[in-house]
Amino acid sequence: MVDLIKVTKTYQPDVTALSEITFSVNRGEKVFLTGRSGAGKTTLLKLISRIEPPTKGLVEIAGMDIARIPRGKLYTLRRKIGMAYQDFKLLPERSVAANIAISMEIVYRKNSFIQKRTRELLEQLGLQSKLNTPAAELSRGEQQRVAIARAVANYPEIILADEPTGNLDAETTQRVMGLFKELQRRDTTLIIATHDPSIYQEQRDRVIRLQHGLQDTSPPVPARPSEAVAQVDTVL
Amino acid sequence: MVDLIKVTKTYQPDVTALSEITFSVNRGEKVFLTGRSGAGKTTLLKLISRIEPPTKGLVEIAGMDIARIPRGKLYTLRRKIGMAYQDFKLLPERSVAANIAISMEIVYRKNSFIQKRTRELLEQLGLQSKLNTPAAELSRGEQQRVAIARAVANYPEIILADEPTGNLDAETTQRVMGLFKELQRRDTTLIIATHDPSIYQEQRDRVIRLQHGLQDTSPPVPARPSEAVAQVDTVL
Amino acid sequence: MSLLSAALRHTGRNMANTWKSQLTTLFTVSLSILIFSFFYLAYFNGLLIGQELGDDLRLIVYLDEDPSPPLEEEYRRKIEKFDQVESITFVSRQQAFASFSRQLGDDRDILLDLPPDFLPPSIQVSPIKSLDSLSRIKRFSDYLQTLPGVLRVQYGKEWIERFYSVIQLIKIVVILSGCLLIMTTTFMVAHTIRLTLLSRQKELELLRLVGATNNYIRMPFLLEGGFQGLLGSGLGMGALYLLYRWLLLRFSGSTLFELFPCSFLPPATIALLMMVATLLCALGSFSSTRKTLRF
Amino acid sequence: MSLLSAALRHTGRNMANTWKSQLTTLFTVSLSILIFSFFYLAYFNGLLIGQELGDDLRLIVYLDEDPSPPLEEEYRRKIEKFDQVESITFVSRQQAFASFSRQLGDDRDILLDLPPDFLPPSIQVSPIKSLDSLSRIKRFSDYLQTLPGVLRVQYGKEWIERFYSVIQLIKIVVILSGCLLIMTTTFMVAHTIRLTLLSRQKELELLRLVGATNNYIRMPFLLEGGFQGLLGSGLGMGALYLLYRWLLLRFSGSTLFELFPCSFLPPATIALLMMVATLLCALGSFSSTRKTLRF
């Protein structure tokens, strides 16, 4: 579904955020993307949704080179992808419901569908009571969940979640991961960038490790002694 | 140093973010503030730095009721407090150095001092190479560290850190905690809001737990089984 | 279909959400239209007044002899060949004497001893009116001087010069202020749009990121701009009309409006101005989004 | 001391960082000043021209007899009692005949048979000039009519009425456009400040949060506003002067400037305008930060 072949990204003038990254993710697969702060996780996700162009290399979504999509047709790509941004990108004055509805409104979903889906997502994420609250009046963790809800609302084929649990406590993290699992059952492809080992340690999913923009293919070293419990990652 | 007596905060029209919170923190003490997303951690920190006024109750800093400070003298309070905001509040167009310098410039520190301190902090946080990068071109984790650096730069008496490690990997978290420890040795009072048990589990510091705006005085329950290792918190 | 209805919904919501800045824009547009059309109205009426004022403008050509009818024809032909005229009147010695004695009024007894042919005959020529006729009249006068049998050509030279100077001054003021105002208006509208865009940049970027088509993003701007242009120019025109009525009332007693016919802009002009304003606002608003839709 | 130097540093940095929007503001201020002072200049010169044009304005009072010197004194006294005048000239029968024959020029032979006293004596009264003198002159004329020994009072009624109507029209246009322009200028400056504030709101809030004093936050705005006001009004004035020179050159051949003295604004007025602009900009910019410094 998502294929990267020797992708390099250099920010002007001299920051090499990624170099020669190669991996592919199959349909319905869930992949974790980890690495230290500044390793290039966000950059990688931006390349996949063509927010940034790669300096070198090839990015393919469903077998199509996305660099070839003309600017006017970019929306076809973007509709396939739901991205939960690390900085949320919520509209602060709009209500939670309106923020989530955006991704469905643009494809002219029926109002009844939008309302049902919004309520369902908010319930799943424990935000029922915030339906009509403006996004600016939410706590950071609540905002983060709204950003996730918006990303997944319209059942995109690919979900890119950038640090989706950075502001969430353990229990709320479980809810979010539950939501992702459910989507995976619907054959959604998931790429989750995170630095929190606890959310991937216990899962049998693949982990892609970045280190200063390079793909780290060595066997994973436990970051802190207490966490070296169960790491079942199959580094590509 | 910081005393809260039966503090209640209600946001219009009907969100009770905090109710009847009472605790005090001594000079040089480090206290963790935890609780689920939306429990009221950020609200509590905002009350201490008088960004929001309490609905009821008394907030005292160094024995002074801060509600009594006239608006024009508020800066005397704010200079005592260094706050690392959960949403960073960096100036995106300014360089990292300029962002950190702000808190020192306003008290007319000498240029040489500012430069020395900025370099020292960036080195401690692993950001040496980003000195002149605009804040907008940093990764989220890098931005978070800059926000922390700005909060501590001018050696404030009290440091309020709101989720300081939400976007940081384990190793960088260690660096930040190291910085905090060093400040504690200088008799700085620290209040750290976090949902990450791993950063307070191993320490002998006090943990204040919030639950839906109420102070949770029950013995702490481990959030996830794997974390029930060593919790040495003395709930007030 | 769904695009249009979505766009309408968005436009409505946006305008409801940002009614403060919407009012600002509306006010800007109204004010600009008001200013512009006010100057246009002033110029328009200036032209009317100029025509009215020029009405008694004529050249008097004194002749040495009463011309015979064929000579009269000859004069008429020659004059009309040189330039367009509104009327040519021949005044004989008798007619001149009669009108002089009328002018003297109660003092006409002094003429009793004079022969009734002591005043020379003349031709009175009224040239076609135009606001630039000063030099034309001079040239006309010079030409008439060369005709055979002409003693002297006389016209209210000083009066004409002064009058046309004033008209010219008005013209310069109107044209220059018109230019300055067009600059200002353009600038203000651009400014307002920039302000609106700035406050909605985040939203536009987000819409682009979640996969909205360009038309979906821009249509509300087109509608909003058009609506504001229409409403704003309507209000501006209304204000201008009120101002005009007020001026008429205020100065109805004075000689100003007794002397000069004043009229409001014709409906076609109003319609044209409003249409242009609406189009400009719509297009300006629409095209301003271009920059934001880069990535 | 450190406050001022810090403020200067901040101002410099801000202006360097946001030079684009700074230029916009500068342009706005310049344009506003240019427009405003252009209208002021037009009005100012309109007044001058009005004075010049009114110069040959006089009332001619025809008398039945040449007045004796004590009677002359009596007339003079009575006229001066009624209203201020610029000059009073007595014209005897002889003088009137002489000037009439001068006016006739080559045709003066027709007067040969007339007695040199066939024209009545008169007093020529030039009232003081003012732009509202039309009704005053009427009243004056009515009064003079009542004096003993006065045959008839004559003045260029039509000419005066028309001239004053035109002047009145100019006045209305200038005053109304002045009002509209002051509105526009105020609006534009407020707009620009809002734009600047919007783009720096985050920074102001942050400064407040890290404990900067209000003066520290606001001083750069004061300096920036003042600087822009000064530079902007200077540029505006410069542009006005260039425009003025260009107009002079452009119309130097025409009768307009031969007839009327044209002059630029006096230095004191320029200085005043610039000072007011600087102050307004500084204060506007300064006070606009008030709202942001709430919490």
Ligand SMILES: Nc1ncnc2c1ncn2[C@@H]1O[C@H](COP(=O)(O)OP(=O)(O)OP(=O)(O)O)[C@@H](O)[C@H]1O
């Ligand atoms: N400005 C506001 N207006 C209204 N309600 C608010 C406002 N700020 C916060 N709240 C509400 O108050 C409650 C506590 O918010 P707070 O930001 O203190 O939570 P928090 O503990 O910091 O959560 P998180 O871990 O997600 O940051 C939440 O329910 C939130 O929706």
Ligand SMILES: Nc1ncnc2c1ncn2[C@@H]1O[C@H](COP(=O)(O)OP(=O)(O)OP(=O)(O)O)[C@@H](O)[C@H]1O
């Ligand atoms: N717009 C940009 N311009 C220049 N450099 C950039 C830009 N965005 C990111 N970088 C740099 O590229 C590198 C990778 O950034 P990226 O945001 O991908 O990191 P990340 O893995 O997401 O880190 P984090 O966990 O802190 O979010 C960093 O060094 C960062 O400073």
Ligand SMILES: [Mg+2]
């Ligand atoms: Mg990132």
Ligand SMILES: [Mg+2]
């Ligand atoms: Mg919080």
